[in-house]
C-alpha cells in the first residue's frame with residue numbers, strides 16, 4: 474500500500490566542524506519520502522522553484538516516489554542552512570529563505586486522495602490539516618512537528634491532534650508542549666490531547682512510544698561515524714510510516730508500531746552517515762535488514778535464573 478507524504482522540499486546548506494556542503498537536496502518531505510520508499514510506494518506532495526534540479530525528479534522516480542503532487546512554482550526553491558557544533562548534536566539555523574514555500578498550499582492530485590496511509594511531515598499545522606481535509610478516508614495518519622509551530626501556531630497544532638493516529642516529536646518539543654520535565658508524563662499528556670499514539674524521539678538515546686495502556690522504549694543504533702544529522706527525524710518518521718503502509722495488514726497494532734519504530738531508527742542511522750541523502754541514495758534493503766537484525770541482537774536480553 475502507498476503512503477502519501479507532504480512537507481517541505483528544500484535545498485540545504487549544512488556545515489559541520491569538518492565539512493560544508495551547499496544546495497543539497499533537503500526538506501522534511503524529501504527525507505521522509507526517501508525513508509518511506511524502502512518499504513512502500515510513495516506519493517509526494519510539495520513545492521519547488523524553477524531552480525530545482527530535474528535530476529531529483531528522476532531520482533524520485535527510480536525510488537518509486539510519485540512526484541506528480543510536487544508543484545513547480547515560479548521563483549526559487551525553499552532554502553535552509555544550519556551549522557553543527559562539535560558534538561554534532563547542537564545545531565544553529567543560519568538562514569531560512571522561504572521563497573516559493575511562502576505561498577505553498579498543498580493541493581492533492583485526485584488519485585492521491587484515496588490513499589490510506591498519510592505522513593504529514595514537518596510543515597505548518599494549518600497546512601497539515603488542509604491536507605487531511607482533502608483526503609477521503611485516511612486509515613492511519615502520522616504527523617511530525619517542530620518547536621516553531623508549538624511556539625507560534627499552537628491553536629492550529631491543537632486542532633490537528635485529534636485527527637492524528639501517531640504524533641512524532643522530539644524530547645525537547647514534548648517538554649515544551651506540556652511544561653513537563655518527565656518525558657513519561659509529557660508523552661501521556663500529549664496522547665490525551667488527541668493522538669492515539671505518541672512517539673518521543675531522544676536523538677542518540679532512542680525513542681519512547683505511548684499507547685493507551687502500552688509503552689515501549691528503545692535505544693538508538695550506536696554509530697561510530699556521524700557526518701550530517703540533518704533530516705534524521707524526518708527519515709525516522711518516513712521509515713515508520715512507510716513500514717506501516719507497506720508491511721502491515723488490517724488495523725495497525727502496538728506490536729507493529731514497535732517494529733516500525735525500530736525500522737525508522739535503522740533508516741535514520743543510515744541517513745546520518747553521510748551528507749544530505751547521499752547514504753540513502755545507495756542503500757539496499759539487505760543492508761536495512763542486516764542492521765535491523767543487529768539492532769535486535771544488541772537490544773535483546775533475558776532475565777538471569
Ligand code: AMP
Pocket residue numbers: 481482483484485499500501552553595596597621702703704705706707
Ligand atoms: P531535521 O534535521 O529533522 O530538523 O530536519 C531538517 C530539514 O528540515 C532540513 O532539510 C530543512 O530543509 C527542513 N526545514 C527547516 N526548517 C523548516 C521549516 N520551518 N519547515 C519545514 N521544513 C524545514
